[in-house]
Amino acid sequence: MEELELRQYWHIIRRHWMIVIGIPIVAIIVSGILSFFVIRPQYEADTTLLVNQSQTSAEQAGLQYDSIMANQALVNTYSAIIKSASIEENVLQQLNLPYTVAQLDKMITVSSPTQSQVIDVKVIGPSEAQAVSIANALATDFQKRAARLMDVENVQIVDRAVNQPGAKPVKPNKKLNLAIALILGLLVGIGIAFLLEYLDNRIRSAEDAQRLLELPVLGTISDYSLER
Numbered sequence: 001m002e003e004l005e006l007r008q009y010w011h012i013i014r015r016h017w018m019i020v021i022g023i024p025i026v027a028i029i030v031s032g033i034l035s036f037f038v039i040r041p042q043y044e045a046d047t048t049l050l051v052n053q054s055q056t057s058a059e060q061a062g063l064q065y066d067s068i069m070a071n072q073a074l075v076n077t078y079s080a081i082i083k084s085a086s087i088e089e090n091v092l093q094q095l096n097l098p099y100t101v102a103q104l105d106k107m108i109t110v111s112s113p114t115q116s117q118v119i120d121v122k123v124i125g126p127s128e129a130q131a132v133s134i135a136n137a138l139a140t141d142f143q144k145r146a147a148r149l150m151d152v153e154n155v156q157i158v159d160r161a162v163n164q165p166g167a168k169p170v171k172p173n174k175k176l177n178l179a180i181a182l183i184l185g186l187l188v189g190i191g192i193a194f195l196l197e198y199l200d201n202r203i204r205s206a207e208d209a210q211r212l213l214e215l216p217v218l219g220t221i222s223d224y225s226l227e228r
Helices: 002-015 017-038 057-062 064-082 085-095 101-107 128-149 174-199 206-213
Strands: 043-051 108-111 118-125 155-159
Touching (some): 085 128, 118 128
Antiparallel strands (some): 043 118, 108 118
């Protein structure tokens, strides 16, 4: 019974093979056009900051654990300050960028790996040079403001963003887009094939008659042509 159902599924796919094959091909072509010619490439640059409060030797001996916990708590505060409107607006004016504060904010991602004292600032932009400039400007401006606002100099720039030779864009992921288009195209094509088969109530073969009418087939009439 299961073998019969699988055979029926295969016959349905074979009967509508143009749809099953055609839709994935169209999907790949459209995805390729969008990925290679329409979607603008985006490049990523990142800089790393370290939050570390200055301490005396006595504090280091007695309050080391508490200091680490305090530094980790400051990371969350500093992450919010980095993406503040005042810093982003200052970066826009400094670099003379054609963005609004809201647009620049979407380009910036601030994270703290494994809740450590390290802050990672990532910037995605239309060119690597621009992304690098924004990342470094954010780090420098934040370092100055942190010293002024928090009245402590506990932010160090560990790694500055740099231009990488032969850097490749992080978006769009062309291979991934094509693979997704292929999979979705196959699913849609097969789905349409089964939908058409479900809506088609014509009897095409003795098997169809037996399955739909639930009656045994006594005989069939073959096609023939009259010759004069």
